[in-house]
Amino acid sequence: MVGSVVISLSSLVFVVMGILTLNKGRTERAESTRMEETRTTPIRDLEPGPVEIKGTVHGTDDATLQKSPITGTDALAVHVEVKELHSDGNGPGNWRTIFEDQTAEPMFIDDGTSEGLVDLPEDGGLNLEQSEWKVEAGDDPPEEIQRYVENEPALDLPNGVDVGPLSTGERRRYLEGTLKPDEDVYLLGTARETEAGWDNREYVIDEPTSDGDFILSDKSEATLIEEGQSSGLVFLAAGALMVVIGLASLLSPFLPV
DSSP: OHHHHHHHHHHHHHHHHHHHHHHHHHHHHHHHHHHHHSOBOOGGGOOSEEEEEEEEEEEOTTOOOEEOTTTOOEESEEEEEEEEEEOOSSSSOEEEEEEEEEEEOOEEEEOSSOEEEEOOOTTOOEEOOEEEEEEOTTOOOOHHHHHHHHTOTTOOOOOEEEETTEEEEOOEEEEEEEEOTTOEEEEEEEEEEOOTTSTTOSEEEEEOOTTSOOEEESSOHHHHHHHHHHHHHHHHHHHHHHHHHHHHHHHGGGSOO
């Protein structure tokens, strides 16, 4: 009986994880739908409220370009993510984000009708094309990755051990996205009126919409929508499978043989 209770509790955890995964899939697909349904607004016609803008970015008059931490690229915005492969031994495992950082300078978007000031919210909102470096277990990381990790206090180099022809240790993926001046961007967020005199602009976009959306990306709207729909579908399928397996395991000890 005790064993059945333990199995049931473990299965319940699996069900909860499945429900969370289902919700993530639902959220991603809903955000894609909102992007698809939101009309692109010319900057000259901005009003307070949710807006979708497409244009070209450039820095403010006093902007200082950032140096991206891995490639040293001069950029207005940088997004860095480090993922590590975790496995319980019963499958290929999954990549978990162990570190993430995104920063951006205030910038203008020019769509040919006017310019709009953009300031990234504290909780971010960057979705950038990324370069990726994979470091397998036991491998020495490339020079730029080793330099990056040594200069990032929140990270350390993974440990690896060679046992004959096999290598054990952490497997990691390092990703860096940069937004450079004069790049085309897509923006979804909320516009609000600014105080008089701040860069002589009437509006600034620096808050999420009421649905929690703030997206600043160097990808096209069509690409973002397709990515959201596809990844959302994967999460929905994975979540549904987890719920079914969890419920089956949860009920099986109590079913008559």
